[in-house]
Amino acid sequence: MEMTNRKERNALVISIQGRMDAVTAPDFEKEVDRLLEKGETRFVVDLGGLDYISSAGLRSILSLAKKLKSNSGTLHLAALQAVVKEVFDISGFSSIIPIFDSVESACPDA
Amino acid sequence: MSHIRRPARLESLAPLMDFVEQCAQEHGFEGRRMNEIQLAAEEALVNIFNHAYPPEQIGDVHIHCSGGRDGSLLVEFRDTGVPFDFEDLKDPDLDASISGRKIGGLGVFLIKKMVDDLSYRRDGDENVLTFILHPSHSSVNR
Numbered sequence: 001m002e003m004t005n006r007k008e009r010n011a012l013v014i015s016i017q018g019r020m021d022a023v024t025a026p027d028f029e030k031e032v033d034r035l036l037e038k039g040e041t042r043f044v045v046d047l048g049g050l051d052y053i054s055s056a057g058l059r060s061i062l063s064l065a066k067k068l069k070s071n072s073g074t075l076h077l078a079a080l081q082a083v084v085k086e087v088f089d090i091s092g093f094s095s096i097i098p099i100f101d102s103v104e105s106a107c108p109d110a
Numbered sequence: 111m112s113h114i115r116r117p118a119r120l121e122s123l124a125p126l127m128d129f130v131e132q133c134a135q136e137h138g139f140e141g142r143r144m145n146e147i148q149l150a151a152e153e154a155l156v157n158i159f160n161h162a163y164p165p166e167q168i169g170d171v172h173i174h175c176s177g178g179r180d181g182s183l184l185v186e187f188r189d190t191g192v193p194f195d196f197e198d199l200k201d202p203d204l205d206a207s208i209s210g211r212k213i214g215g216l217g218v219f220l221i222k223k224m225v226d227d228l229s230y231r232r233d234g235d236e237n238v239l240t241f242i243l244h245p246s247h248s249s250v251n252r
Contacts (some may be wrong), residue, residue, distance in 0.1 A: 023123055054217075083145040
């Protein structure tokens with residue numbers, strides 16, 4: 001799994017490529033902890049390049065959502081592939097974490 | 111029928127998942143259904159890695175994979191760890207908010223949603239978890 005990040009408008013956009021499973025999810029957690037420590041609070045996770053997610057990945061994303069909620073930050077998810085959206089829908093995550101079709105629509109306005 | 115045996119730890123996940131993928135491919139599974147099979151397999155395996163054996167005494171996990179009736183796929187996970195009853199586990203609270211939602215509980219729930227038939231039995235000193243997966247997407251439980 002590869003991750004890149006950039007600033008876009010007022011958000012920190014993290015783009016994920018590959019698979020988020022029990023092996024790679026901890027890498028995502030380390031990376032977001034690093035960014036949280038730098039003071040980032042508005043996260044957009046671009047999942048356009050993610051073609052697989054398991055409960056380990058969902059847990060990492062929920063963990064980020066909880067951390068951001070406790071410091072009044074925001075988490076938006078963008079560009080989920082159909083197979084990944086299915087897992088979010090089935091597990092009920094689609095109704096608690098905002099999901100957008102594109103990174104652009106996911107980025108909060110000022 | 112083909113099978114694979116590896117130590118029940120996270121380092122084994124990749125070869126075990128490759129095995130399941132290859133077996134599923136050989137039986138004509140692909141696309142979204144293939145993704146669902148892989149997800150169910152990972153959840154079963156990670157549960158075994160985390161719960162079957164004590165940390166100082168990791169045993170093996172054994173997967174058997176074969177074609178069943180009507181083009182279905184039969185995947186059997188075996189381990190010699192502690193007895194494990196799937197039926198006891200409660201589903202996660204799907205309606206909980208971010209604060210209320212617990213971190214755990216998802217793995218078994220996802221398995222139940224992805225496979226058409228799930229059964230657990232104890233066979234001597236082994237846990238045996240069996241998946242039956244039909245090829246057609248419309249038969250996935252929702």
